[in-house]
Amino acid sequence: DTEVTQTPKHLVMGMTNKKSLKCEQHMGHRAMYWYKQKAKKPPELMFVYSYEKLSINESVPSRFSPECPNSSLLNLHLHALQPEDSALYLCASSQASGGTFYEQYFGPGTRLTVT
Amino acid sequence: RKEVEQDPGPFNVPEGATVAFNCTYSNSASQSFFWYRQDCRKEPKLLMSVYSSGNEDGRFTAQLNRASQYISLLIRDSKLSDSATYLCVVKGYSSASKIIFGSGTRLSIRP
Numbered sequence: 533d534t535e536v537t538q539t540p541k542h543l544v545m546g547m548t549n550k551k552s553l554k555c556e557q558h559m560g561h562r563a564m565y566w567y568k569q570k571a572k573k574p575p576e577l578m579f580v581y582s583y584e585k586l587s588i589n590e591s592v593p594s595r596f597s598p599e600c601p602n603s604s605l606l607n608l609h610l611h612a613l614q615p616e617d618s619a620l621y622l623c624a625s626s627q628a629s630g631g632t633f634y635e636q637y638f639g640p641g642t643r644l645t646v647t
Numbered sequence: 648r649k650e651v652e653q654d655p656g657p658f659n660v661p662e663g664a665t666v667a668f669n670c671t672y673s674n675s676a677s678q679s680f681f682w683y684r685q686d687c688r689k690e691p692k693l694l695m696s697v698y699s700s701g702n703e704d705g706r707f708t709a710q711l712n713r714a715s716q717y718i719s720l721l722i723r724d725s726k727l728s729d730s731a732t733y734l735c736v737v738k739g740y741s742s743a744s745k746i747i748f749g750s751g752t753r754l755s756i757r758p
Contacts, residue, residue, distance in 0.1 A: 574734055574748035
């Protein structure tokens, strides 16, 4: 089973709202990722968790707050977003091992609109 | 120079044709290479990893040329369903090295 699930599929939120995006995988992967993708652009890496610890934060503004409650779950908490944060937010997972980078499997994404 | 570059296309080819595109990378220490396809408004889906010796999966062949620092993807006997954007992904060995997506090559197969 190579499935990564994400909820919700779509989200519309105001600039003062607080919301969370959720991601789940049951492939036993120990690395999980958040990406942001704008239309006609490639995904941009935001955060990487390895063995439930934040290992990479690509200078993402603090209005995005990731959380990894356990090895299967990854959340992205959103607060005080700006309209330019509207995008497709993709979660991915992969095996994790020292220096080797394995293929990532992506969830279907959450399409976020900030009004 | 961008770290990873792809010809954006679009490549518009007839069904049954063979098409190839490249992805060049600037960091000679890059170690991991992948091809993904992405359909409009969908997530990227892994097409294949790219190994040093090259690899083939059905109609798809991937090659790595370390000397010239590029990877390639060849699609034979193209189908209408191959129409998509093809993204290359490159990463260095260390855990701190970046995961870099190319900007994608758009492929359109016509009947």
